[in-house]
Amino acid sequence: MTRKQKNQQQHTQRQNDQPQNTHPINNQGLNTQRPSAGERYYLGVDVGSVSTNLVLLSENGEVREAHYLRTQGRPLEMIQKGLADLARRYADEQIGGVGTTGSARSLASVVLGADVVKNEITAHAVAAGQLVPGVRTILEIGGQDSKLILLRDGVVSDFAMNTVCAAGTGSFLDQQASRLQLPIEEFGGLAEQADHPVRIAGRCSVFAESDMIHKQQMGHALPDIIAGLCEALVRNFLNNLGKGKTLEAPIVFQGGVAANAGMKRAFEKALDHPVVVPEHHKVMGAVGAALLAREAVQRASGLTRFKGFAMASEDVRAGSWECGDCPNLCEVIEIVESERPIARWGDRCGKWENSLSVIQTERAAEAAAELQQG
Amino acid sequence: MKVTFPHMGNMDIVVKALLEELDLEVIPPPPITKRTLSLGVRYAPESACLPLKINIGNFIEAAERGADTVVMAGGIGPCRFGYYNQVQREILVDMGIDLRMVVLEPPDNHIGELLNRIKVLTGAHSWWRVIKAIRIAYVKCQALDDLERQASRLRCRELNRGDVDRLYQSGRDAIDAASSVKEIRQCRDDALTRMAALPLDHALRPVRIGIVGEIFTVLEPYSNGFMEKSLGRLGVEVSRSLYLSEWVNEHLFKGILPVKGHHRTRKLAAPYLSCAVGGHGQESVGGAIEYAQEGFDGVIQVGPLTCMPEIVAQSILPQVEKDYDIPILTIYVDEQTGDAGLMTRLEAFVDMLERRKQRKEQAAR
Numbered sequence: 001m002t003r004k005q006k007n008q009q010q011h012t013q014r015q016n017d018q019p020q021n022t023h024p025i026n027n028q029g030l031n032t033q034r035p036s037a038g039e040r041y042y043l044g045v046d047v048g049s050v051s052t053n054l055v056l057l058s059e060n061g062e063v064r065e066a067h068y069l070r071t072q073g074r075p076l077e078m079i080q081k082g083l084a085d086l087a088r089r090y091a092d093e094q095i096g097g098v099g100t101t102g103s104a105r106s107l108a109s110v111v112l113g114a115d116v117v118k119n120e121i122t123a124h125a126v127a128a129g130q131l132v133p134g135v136r137t138i139l140e141i142g143g144q145d146s147k148l149i150l151l152r153d154g155v156v157s158d159f160a161m162n163t164v165c166a167a168g169t170g171s172f173l174d175q176q177a178s179r180l181q182l183p184i185e186e187f188g189g190l191a192e193q194a195d196h197p198v199r200i201a202g203r204c205s206v207f208a209e210s211d212m213i214h215k216q217q218m219g220h221a222l223p224d225i226i227a228g229l230c231e232a233l234v235r236n237f238l239n240n241l242g243k244g245k246t247l248e249a250p251i252v253f254q255g256g257v258a259a260n261a262g263m264k265r266a267f268e269k270a271l272d273h274p275v276v277v278p279e280h281h282k283v284m285g286a287v288g289a290a291l292l293a294r295e296a297v298q299r300a301s302g303l304t305r306f307k308g309f310a311m312a313s314e315d316v317r318a319g320s321w322e323c324g325d326c327p328n329l330c331e332v333i334e335i336v337e338s339e340r341p342i343a344r345w346g347d348r349c350g351k352w353e354n355s356l357s358v359i360q361t362e363r364a365a366e367a368a369a370e371l372q373q374g
Numbered sequence: 375m376k377v378t379f380p381h382m383g384n385m386d387i388v389v390k391a392l393l394e395e396l397d398l399e400v401i402p403p404p405p406i407t408k409r410t411l412s413l414g415v416r417y418a419p420e421s422a423c424l425p426l427k428i429n430i431g432n433f434i435e436a437a438e439r440g441a442d443t444v445v446m447a448g449g450i451g452p453c454r455f456g457y458y459n460q461v462q463r464e465i466l467v468d469m470g471i472d473l474r475m476v477v478l479e480p481p482d483n484h485i486g487e488l489l490n491r492i493k494v495l496t497g498a499h500s501w502w503r504v505i506k507a508i509r510i511a512y513v514k515c516q517a518l519d520d521l522e523r524q525a526s527r528l529r530c531r532e533l534n535r536g537d538v539d540r541l542y543q544s545g546r547d548a549i550d551a552a553s554s555v556k557e558i559r560q561c562r563d564d565a566l567t568r569m570a571a572l573p574l575d576h577a578l579r580p581v582r583i584g585i586v587g588e589i590f591t592v593l594e595p596y597s598n599g600f601m602e603k604s605l606g607r608l609g610v611e612v613s614r615s616l617y618l619s620e621w622v623n624e625h626l627f628k629g630i631l632p633v634k635g636h637h638r639t640r641k642l643a644a645p646y647l648s649c650a651v652g653g654h655g656q657e658s659v660g661g662a663i664e665y666a667q668e669g670f671d672g673v674i675q676v677g678p679l680t681c682m683p684e685i686v687a688q689s690i691l692p693q694v695e696k697d698y699d700i701p702i703l704t705i706y707v708d709e710q711t712g713d714a715g716l717m718t719r720l721e722a723f724v725d726m727l728e729r730r731k732q733r734k735e736q737a738a739r
Contacts, residue, residue: 103714121722145715155733156726158701161719244692327405348600350536 040096044290047104050143052078055286066283075104080312087309097304099293101285110335110343113307116296123288125156128252131278136248141257143170148241160241168236170257172205191262194227202232230262234270249273254281378441380429383593384518387550388511395507396496401441403432406596415709423678425590437471448479452652513555517562519617521545529606531574541569581727584665586615586658587676599716608724615661646690655683666698671727679708
């Protein structure tokens with residue numbers, strides 16, 4: 001056998017006995033199910049730094065359920081809590097597919113058995129494109145990050161994400177609201193009563209806060225100060241992310257902060273254009289993940305990898321250690337479900353990751369054998 | 375004299391070869407780890423850029439192992455790097471670490487100046503020995519660059535994750551151990567052949583991304599969050615605008631060797647940025663244009679936070695983006711090691727390029 005043939009043989013063999021990540025169906029070899037004929041929903045989960053959102057989307061793209069939970073630094077618990085809420089009203093067979101996004105998207109995908117794992121930018125763009133057809137500019141402000149996404153002909157053509165600064169994000173607004181002992185929901189409404197917004201330094205949250213305090217001590221009215229703060233945050237957003245970009249209408253404003261009427265008005269003033277806040281602005285990431293899941297499942301001829309609502313009460317834990325096998329000293333993270341490791345990541349060489357895929361292949365083989373016997 | 379030097383990509387192997395050929399005792403700094411970074415961040419000025427911080431960490435760790443002399447490059451022009459060796463020496467002296475600094479600066483007009491500086495280290499060796507040492511080091515440098523180029527090209531095609539990196543690593547070790555020009559070339563050829571023989575997806579038509587930016591953050595994978603590897607795993611063929619051998623040839627040898635230089639790159643940048651702004655500002659602009667002309671799908675600019683030359687380039691790149699219709703993503707790096715944010719940006723960028731590519735292909739049909 002020539003070397004080339006040998007390679008080809010190895011190549012096909014490997015393809016056969018090792019599940020590929022890109023393979024649309026079931027790379028874990030477990031829990032594949034075909035949903036029943038009844039109405040099916042797509043589960044989208046967005047686990048961010050501040051909020052964990054779950055959305056159920058119907059086959060034709062309508063939002064049936066939208067859960068908005070605070071992550072509180074405990075993503076695993078919150079995913080399970082959200083799942084438990086849904087488990088009361090829905091059965092496993094009704095879930096046609098699962099998509100995850102947000103900074104804890106890999107974690108969520110392992111717990112749920114996701115059909116697609118996507119970054120927030122793509123998820124937000126997909127959701128806005130569906131709910132606001134023809135959108136060309138997306139302003140998104142979440143808890144810890146802000147994004148500017150430009151679309152042309154329905155495709156992302158440019159984007160920016162805040163890099164080094166959280167001065168223009170939801171957490172800072174939250175913090176100011178609590179300092180003023182105002183519920184965050186009333187914060188934006190107050191800004192609308194302003195007749196003369198005060199100028200506040202917006203480059204950095206530390207400057208902004210001390211400037212705000214100074215203006216308060218000088219006797220400016222609260223609505224004026226709050227409106228000034230909103231304008232400062234908008235300036236910060238546009239300076240940070242809008243550099244050299246042309247923002248064209250229609251413009252959509254989404255993310256948790258979009259609920260704030262003062263921010264919406266400040267954007268409209270700065271951009272001199274109406275700004276649309278979609279109904280589900282808080283959970284757009286999850287909507288996008290669900291839409292992407294629908295797409296992925298269609299490609300996989302209707303098969304989903306969803307592990308079922310039972311996962312809500314499963315004992316899932318995360319642990320980590322520092323691998324000392326080479327000078328990289330990678331922090332390896334392991335997700336354990338009922339004493340079985342189900343995922344590992346963080347190692348640069350792939351040693352731990354790959355060791356698990358071997359276990360998975362073995363388990364997939366066992367499962368297949370059981371199925372044949374049964 | 376026990377000599378050490380800062381890390382930058384594969385430079386440890388090259389400098390080690392050079393110094394060992396000259397019979398010097400070499401103590402390379404241990405590989406860059408979180409400890410290196412923590413030491414650097416602790417003792418460097420807060421607003422200094424990442425290369426300085428990592429260098430300081432390298433020197434401290436090398437001094438712990440007994441090094442007493444540092445060889446490092448200097449620089450000219452508006453980039454702060456030019457005076458880093460002095461700043462670093464002062465910081466180390468303050469800490470009570472007494473390291474002698476030998477600075478290799480680009481020669482002002484003749485290569486003899488560089489040879490003279492190296493001579494400080496070599497003492498009694500004949501010029502012939504010095505030139506032989508430089509040759510061995512340079513051949514190693516080129517061989518390592520060839521391996522890196524191949525690895526960045528093939529990583530997206532590997533069917534078993536990690537194959538390419540394993541072979542790259544073993545090839546790197548072999549070149550490190552090789553002692554003659556012939557042996558080095560043999561090691562390189564072996565590694566390249568073995569990489570090509572891996573189970574690869576030859577049908578893949580990947581998105582191609584070019585990386586431009588500041589030299590340290592482009593060459594040193596630890597500093598950029600192992601960006602090339604991450605992109606490869608996202609299915610991207612990566613090319614880099616800058617390799618060590620090219621830089622050595624241009625800056626230390628005044629371009630006398632027949633290696634691809636950056637004359638053309640700077641020429642391309644001229645309509646946008648006609649003078650040197652220090653560092654690799656001009657090359658970043660020119661490099662982006664070069665990649666656009668070569669039909670790449672996107673460009674990523676990498677630089678350390680607060681790097682002035684890269685900020686100048688960044689402010690010009692949106693115009694290049696428009697004129698040449700190629701998306702450009704700028705990423706600044708600093709001491710942050712949580713890579714979720716970096717991965718999100720890379721993934722979103724790759725997603726965007728893939729969709730664009732599909733669109734273009736559909737339109738062409």
